Amino acid sequence: MSLPLVGIPCDTRDIATTPFHCVGEKYITAVARGAGALPVLMPAFGPGPDAPAPAELYDLDAMIDRLDGILVTGSPSNVEPHHYEGTPSRPGTLHDPQRDNVTLPMIRRALDQGVPMLAICRGIQELNVALGGTLHQHVQEQPGLRDHRSPPDEPRDVKYAHAHEIELTPGGALARLSGMQTWRVNSLHEQGIERLAPGLEIEARAPDGMIEAVRVRNARSFAIAVQWHPEWLFWEDKLSIALFEAFGAAARERMARRARAVVHGRVA
Numbered sequence: 001m002s003l004p005l006v007g008i009p010c011d012t013r014d015i016a017t018t019p020f021h022c023v024g025e026k027y028i029t030a031v032a033r034g035a036g037a038l039p040v041l042m043p044a045f046g047p048g049p050d051a052p053a054p055a056e057l058y059d060l061d062a063m064i065d066r067l068d069g070i071l072v073t074g075s076p077s078n079v080e081p082h083h084y085e086g087t088p089s090r091p092g093t094l095h096d097p098q099r100d101n102v103t104l105p106m107i108r109r110a111l112d113q114g115v116p117m118l119a120i121c122r123g124i125q126e127l128n129v130a131l132g133g134t135l136h137q138h139v140q141e142q143p144g145l146r147d148h149r150s151p152p153d154e155p156r157d158v159k160y161a162h163a164h165e166i167e168l169t170p171g172g173a174l175a176r177l178s179g180m181q182t183w184r185v186n187s188l189h190e191q192g193i194e195r196l197a198p199g200l201e202i203e204a205r206a207p208d209g210m211i212e213a214v215r216v217r218n219a220r221s222f223a224i225a226v227q228w229h230p231e232w233l234f235w236e237d238k239l240s241i242a243l244f245e246a247f248g249a250a251a252r253e254r255m256a257r258r259a260r261a262v263v264h265g266r267v268a
Contacts, residue, residue, distance in 0.1 A: 004068035004251035006037040009106065010044045011075050012098045027073045027120070030231035034244030037069060037251050042106075044098040060102070064110050068258070069222075069251035072103060074121030074229060078191055079104075084134045093137075104130045114220030116250035118243070121189055124214060124225035131216075133197030139190060139210065146208045148227075150188040160232040163187035166204040166212045173215050173224060174203045178242045185212065185228035185239075192227060222250035 008031065010021035021043045031039040045058040064070075077096035081089055083104060089095065103123075107130040110117055119127045125135055140147035150159040162184040168175040175181065193211040196202065203224065204213035216223035224247075230240035 003036065003038040004255040005040050005066065006031045006035060006069040006071055006251055007040050007042045007067045008071045008073060009042045009099060009103050011077065012044045012096055023073060026231045027071060030234050030244055031071055034234045035248030035251060037248055044102050060106055060109055064106065064113055064115055067115055068255040069116040069247060070110050072117065072119035072123030072126055074123065079125055079129050079135065081137065084129045086134060086137060089137065111216060111219060111223060116222040116247060116254060118247045119225035120231060121227060121229060124227050125191055127225045128193050128197045128200065131197035131199050133193060134195040136192050136194045139192045144208060145210055148187045148192065148210065149190050159188060160186045160229060164206055166206055168204045169202055172203045174213055177246045178239050180239065183239045186232060188229060189227060221254060222247055
């Protein structure tokens with residue numbers, strides 16, 4: 001049986017002085033095993049420091065039209081603040097302008113085309129910025145907000161351990177698909193949503209009021225973003241299982257629609 005195709009935009013990294021396009025294995029595994037889909041890595045073909053974007057190789061609309069879903073991942077890098085008229089980043093802040101130049105327009109176009117979308121950590125921040133919202137660059141310095149960063153210099157299982165509770169919005173999409181009102185999640189972020197973008201609805205908050213999950217209002221398909229990392233050992237977490245299963249089901253629905261459209265000579 002054919003599997004739906006889920007695009008995962010890549011980060012760009014210099015590894016041993018050589019540029020790479022890469023995606024963390026945990027995201028690929030969660031798409032394959034949790035959503036039951038075939039992961040397709042999308043190069044970050046935005047303009048880079050050494051070359052312009054090869055536009056002839058990367059027609060975003062054509063690529064999105066071939067996909068049944070998009071997973072926008074977390075990353076050590078942050079969205080460049082000029083995209084939301086923020087103050088310049090502090091020295092040493094890691095950015096990925098090539099990724100920004102792909103994901104921000106991709107998010108808007110994918111939503112317009114009704115492509116199912118799940119966004120995680122940096123992904124929820126990209127979604128908020130793409131739709132007109134702003135970000136806190138240092139959440140831990142905001143009055144009333146806790147430090148949401150992971151503990152430094154700890155093993156990975158400690159960094160990804162449950163850190164705090166979230167309260168799901170009553171009657172919201174996450175509450176409906178999971179059947180829960182509260183849950184405990186991990187926390188590995190320094191940046192977070194400041195001003196919520198028009199068109200987004202809050203799906204969960206942390207005890208300090210930090211927005212932890214959103215959905216796109218009136219989306220044509222599944223469109224949810226979370227600030228925590230549900231991909232980490234997703235098979236051990238009830239909410240993560242529900243999230244990826246719902247995303248996978250939406251991707252299969254789009255695949256079926258695209259197949260019917262091909263048979264009838266129409267665009268999905």
